[in-house]
């Protein structure tokens with residue numbers, strides 16, 4: 080019996096050219112390369128150029144994903160852009176991407192789930208594609224967190240970077256076997272009791288300012304591994320797999336220690352874990368598609384591989400998506 084699946088056709092990414100190293104940061108705030116590397120695994124991050132916007136970076140990542148998929152932009156009828164750093168309060172940055180691609184049909188909208196945005200985007204688009212409403216979609220994560228950081232707060236400004244990543248998904252009929260390609264299962268969670276542990280202290284309806292990112296790092300860390308591993312186990316179970324079946328674990332890139340502890344708890348060996356946090360820092364909703372693009376480009380992720388993606392972020396929001404590439 081055939082089943083309907085959202086199949087990944089290709090992925091692409093974009094990183095701004097400016098690289099900010101830990102040693103440069105140590106001249107800006109009271110920190111050190113050693114502290115940042117030991118606590119987070121981050122060595123450097125990319126920072127958007129002055130005037131370079133989230134939608135411009137998203138458009139570049141989208142074009143790269145379309146080229147990798149070998150398809151024309153005109154065949155895309157849905158664009159979902161996950162971001163917490165939109166160009167403007169409205170319209171959605173996704174419509175700028177749509178216009179940039181010359182698309183005048185279908186729909187484009189932004190989705191806001193902070194660092195979990197890309198996972199939430201994949202799950203949302205999977206549902207919309209499977210409903211029959213759309214045929215081919217771009218799911219993009221793009222962020223300019225450098226614009227909402229307090230550059231005097233050493234506890235947060237060393238952690239984040241800018242960048243964008245995108246995947247193209249197409250709805251297909253698959254044979255209904257273990258070899259089926261596409262998204263196999265997805266689980267999304269949130270718990271607003273934790274909203275003050277990671278937030279931005281501004282917004283149109285509260286302060287009428289953009290605000291700065293604030294975080295109780297230790298509290299977030301404490302919850303992260305438990306939430307991540309729980310939601311991954313649910314996602315594996317829903318698709319009839321175990322952690323031993325995973326070919327590639329592509330986690331949200333917030334902190335190397337969170338990634339290592341989560342993989343260890345699940346019994347996933349380090350050589351199956353894709354990490355980019357050292358070079359990108361935490362790029363929020365962009366981190367997973369950036370990591371996917373690296374691992375596809377260097378030949379690790381191949382067609383037919385079982386890929387587990389997960390993220391956790393402000394809200395808290397968290398979730399996981401299991402896909403056969």
Ligand code: UT7
Pocket residue numbers: 109110111114115118119194233234235237295296297298299300303333334337361363391392393
């Ligand atoms: O993507 C969304 C999800 N976000 C996350 O996953 C982030 C989760 N949290 C973390 O990754 C970690 O908690 C941090 C990397 C943010 C912090 O690491 P930590 O091991 O939890 O350190 P801490 O916050 O407990 O701070 C330890 C010490 C403190 O000094 P005292 O109080 O022990 O004297 C901080 O003031 O390190 C100090 N500190 C720094 N020192 C040098 C904090 N930031 C810095 C810094 N450089 N940049």
